[in-house]
Amino acid sequence: MLAGLAGEAAPYRKLLDELSGLLRAYYARRAPPGIDAEDLVQETLIAVHTRRATYDASQPFTAWAYAIARYKLIDQLRRSRLHLRAPEEAADALFVPPGADAAMAGRDLDKVMADLPARTRDLIRETRIEGLSTREAAQKHDMSESAVKVAVHRGLKALGARFGGSRGD
């Protein structure tokens, strides 16, 4: 390091080379998931270089370099905590318009019920999803209440048989 501070390129390069090996080992065990240890190695090497004036020649070089490595690790953790948490929530709001969940579920439901008779489909949708009572659905379709119940029950049973595995009988 003293040679590096004096401006000698070759011994300084050797030092950085050896240091990169130490740092790789240091970060291999400590880098949090999702953070590239090699990025931290490089960041620390850059910091070692740009802040080399703060090395005190009367102190051990490795202690100084590891203090920078530790600072970089903490800094990275703090930054990823700050930057990941807030935008993640915001991103959900950005990319998923309101009501999208319901629309997607509706589309899936249409697909699932495609094979049922049209009236059974409407009855299931109205009584089970839109929240009509059996009586209201019966009036709407000019059916008796018990006929509505039977139709819904049969429709659900048919769906169960197709998608619910062994539970349909």
Added chain:
Amino acid sequence: METDDLIQTLSARPAPIAPGAVARRILAGLGLGAVTSTLLMIAWLGVRPDLREAMATGMFWVKFAYTLLTGLFLTAALTRLSRPGGKLGAFAVAIGVPLAALVAMAAVRLMRADPEMRMPLMMGATSDVCPWRIFIIGLPVLAGAVWAMRGLAPTRLTVAGLVAGGCAGAFGAAIYGFHCDETASPFVAIWYTLGMGAVAVLGGVAGSRWLRWR
């Protein structure tokens, strides 16, 4: 491999670093801040008109010694904290020595004073403005200290901010001493210390944000 390229680039032509670069940067930051603070104090409050006579009294110098010594000890502490892994250790005790001496002096003064004089000795005539003025006069020094530290490599940011603030407050108080005509040691021990402490608290609170470097 990328890291090898990086090492190649970094070590290609390392500019030599002169010894003492850390101390020079800290002195430059504090010095520039102190000059600004002095100009601010002169323009805003003015130097006390009886400065010449005051400088013949012991209490003027006690006040000056307390603030300046505290500032110098904190400058040394700041230099320690500007290096990676730097900590205060036992040096923290030294920082409190001038304050302890002043408090002892103030205690003796209060004990010897007539009971009805004790409140005036502590409150003086300007206790309501003194800490605030010291706080404001300390701000340019704090800015200089923060500038200096950001170019170095502190790793204990809150402690470093606290020390930078205390240092700025102490030099700000030393500068304010050329305006303020309070002479009682109990007054200085309370209100000067409070003003210095306020800048220290600001530095400590903001340290982890202001002193972060990449």
